[in-house]
Amino acid sequence: MLKIMRENLKNLKWILWFVVFIFVLLIFVDWGTGRLRGGSMEHVAARVAGIEISERDFLREVRQTDERLRSLYGQQYELIRSQLDLGQLALSNLINNALLVEQAKKLKLQVSDQELAERILSFPVFRKEDGSFVGEEIYARILAANQTTPEEFEAELREGLLIEKLQKVLRQGIVIPDAEVDREYRKRNENASFQLLFVTAERYFPSTQATEAEAKAYYDSHQSQFIHGEQIQLRYLLVDPVRLRQNMPVDEARVAEYYQSHLSEFQEPETVHARHILVRPEGDGEDAWRKAQERAMAVLRKAQAPGADFAALAKEFSEDPGSKESGGDLGWFERGRMVKEFEDAVFAMQPGEVKGPVRSQFGYHIILLEGKRPARQKPLSEVRDVIRFKLTEGLADAEASKRATALKEKITAGKLTTEEQWRGLADEVVSSNVTPFFSLDEGVVPGLGREPGFLEELKKAKEGFVGGPRRTPRGWVVYRVEKTRKAGQTPFAEAKDEAMEGARRLKALERLKAELAARRGEGLAKLAATYGVQVTPVKDHYRGTSIPGVGVAQVLEEAVFATPVGALTDVVVVGERGVALAQVEAKKVVTPAEVAAGREALRKSMVEDELQKLIDAMLAEAKRNQPMTLNRDLVERFKPAQG
Incomplete structure (x- = not known):
């Protein structure tokens, strides 16, 4: 490797990775030498999926993780x-990285010696003032001072x-x-405050009856409830x-600190706004x-004529x-979005210029650069x-985890199982919910989204199991497996009671909706x-x-956002639970121009979110049914303090 760096030094692309450099100086600091003596786990932190995590690597990673979080959150980290x-x-980081490396190898991905050399030379510590390599002896000495070797360091890189x-x-x-990005932009940036009246179906359910024909109609129109694989309800x-x-x-100081240390996140490429006629x-x-x-050419002459209306010519x-x-x-678009x-x-054009014809695989283009x-570099103000x-x-996620843990302890200690008991734990931050029956093969928990680890846990859970805390795309949850049912089509004769209950509930809701509307x-x-209910104030509700x-x-919030400030919404039925009526007090809505301006930055963020979900699913599959042997004395040394 050192030979390659000497031979190719002049052609290397230098990159200043200051944050990575800081981590390089930290990752080799051992936190101690406490080891589990005797037995097969000596000097080993864990074994899982055929991967062995050494005690030394584990201690390094603990240190790295601590420093990364401290760097991200500053004084608030404490x-x-x-x-x-x-x-x-x-331990999770180490195992996940090893599994991802195996997946990369399965896809025949490789890192050349040249690429590795460039990465090594991106660290300022391995370069002289003139940019040249410090040499084999100093390189090895720097690594030895940090308790590693060139071989170990290069393997990690x-x-x-x-x-x-x-x-x-x-x-x-x-x-x-674009449509999905725009929906997400509105979801993140629009909010409304309103006064809410919610009346459950129980108001009229006991006094509402349904005929067998109505039950059969409900059964026929709700096939997903009766034709199913193995399903559960949470x-x-x-x-x-x-x-x-x-x-x-x-505070502003923390925001400024993050901006200065992550400048590359806020670089905006060259973009153009164009029209074309194909x-x-x-x-x-x-x-x-x-x-x-x-x-x-004939169209181009029209487009280049004085006073020409390019948009009208394009429509024609x-x-x-x-x-x-x-x-x-x-x-507006950046490079890489259009054919070459x-x-x-x-x-290569200037604003106001009309050019063409430009030939591509699609035909000839007449182009107006607007x-x-x-x-x-986007300024901090933006x-x-x-x-x-x-x-x-990040801070809210940590607090949500803490609260979810406390809720789990209350449920376990009090053996809370009923709807009334669980609803009693709800407040302005915590909501109590029940999913419809759903199949784990669908890959999504209704109301909570896609979280592979959660789904894997549910596949092993029995009826009555209380699980969590679990992080989901919606937040942290504590859950109970309310009911399970086997795969198959439930005949109407067997599902009659359930269908009758559903038909009664729909009739009760329609009766309640009509009465409230009147x-x-x-x-x-x-x-x-x-x-006999309370009006609930809802402040700054986001989609x-x-x-x-x-x-x-969704049906309620759509009614809220469609209603002028100060007015009452229409009465809406919320699932099969109840009906709602709201008075809108304030709204913050975004304009189409704001949506367009924020679209690309949000798209990149959403791509990264989807990438993480894809990686999580990949890791969950790799770990499935894999036994783990853990050096508990070592790993539990870093558990949070109790009390």
């Missing part, structure tokens, strides 16, 4: 450190590069459409991190292409169905809210007194989050 199990976090390559391959396969308490974040401000050839031969070029002549109706508008011929032409933005959200999210003008306070006393209810 607030959450006592709640973290550093030993388990470190090679594994890191392999994982990066695996992530790049997986990332390239993730495509998130009762769960959700600790909502969105609510917690509102009470966890991050003229396609009518056939495959060169004669067809020649005629298309002639037609394109363009053969690109995706942009024709918008006047050929392609919006088009991209080379448009990035605007150009140079590559730049990304302050993004950074604040990210830092607050009395809607009486106001929430009077209606609440009539039905997709839990509504106190109701849970996740």
Whole structure:
């Protein structure tokens, strides 16, 4: 390796990885030498899935994990450190990295000696002031001073590069459409405050009857409830991190510190805003292409005429169905989004310039460049809210984990099993919920999303099992397996009671909805007194989050966001649970321009989220049914202090 670096030094690409350099100086500091003497686990932290984690590597990783978190959260780290199990976090990191390296090798991914040499020379500690390599002797001496060897150090770097390559391959396969990104942008940035009246179906359920024909109609229209594989139903308490974040401000100094140490996250590439008119050839031969070029030239002359309306010409002549109706508008885009011929032409143009015809695989393009933005470093003022959200999210996650742990202890100690007992644990942050019956093969827990580790745990859980705390895409949960049922189609004769109950519930809800709609003008306070319920104030509700006393209810929040401030929503039925009526007090909604401006940054973030889910699923599959042998004395040394 040293020979390759000497021979190729002048051609290497230098990269300043200051954060990585700091970690290099830290990872070799051992936290002690306490070892489990005797037996097969001496000097070993764990064995799992055919992988052995040494005590030395484990202690290094504990130190790294501690320093990474301290660097991320600064002074606030002390607030959450006592709640973290550093030993388990470190062990999980080591095992996961080893499994990812194996997966990369299965995909035939490799790290060349040249790539490894470039990575080594990206550390300032291994370079002289003039940028040249410090030499074999000093290189080895630096590593020896940190209790490692060139072979060990290079093996670790090679594994890191392999994982990066695996992530790049997986990332390239993730495509998130604009519509999905825009929905998520609104979900994160729009909120509303309202007064909520919620009346459950129990109001009229006992006095509502249904006929057998109505039960059969319910059975026929709710086949998913009766035709199924193995299914389960969960009762769960959700600790909502969105609510917690509102009470966890991050000071300006911490935001500025994060910005300065993560500048690369906020680099914006050169982008352009263009319109085009596409003229396609009518056939495959060169004669067809020649005629298309002639037609394109005629359009170009019109587009370059003084006072020409390019958008109108695009609507008339363009053969690109995706942009024709918008006047050929392609919006803002960076390099790598268009075919090469088009991209080379448009990035060489100046705003206001009309160019063409440019030939690509699709035909001939007439291009109008409407605007150009140079590559730049986004200033702190533009990304302050993004950074604040990210830092607050970490603090809220730790607090949610702590609260979920406390809830689990209460449930276990009190042997709480009924709906009333679980609902009694709910508050402004914690909501009590029940899922419909669902199949684990669907890969999603209704209301909670996709979390591979959670699904694997549920496959082994029996009816009545209380599990958690578990992190899910919605927040931390504690759950109970309420019911299980075997695979198959439940005949109507056997499902009659369940179908009858469903039909009765729907009739009760329709009766309640009609009554509330007729009395809607009486106001929430009077209606609440009539039905013996409370009006619940809901502050700063974000789309997709839990509504106190109701849970996740898209139909209700859509009604809220569609209603003017000060007005009452329509009466809406929330699942099969109850009906709701709300008075909107305040709303924050985003404009289409704001959505467009934030789209690409959010898309990148969502791609990274999907990448992590993909990796989690990959790791869960690799660990499935794999026995683990643990050096508990060593790992439990780093458990959080109790009390």
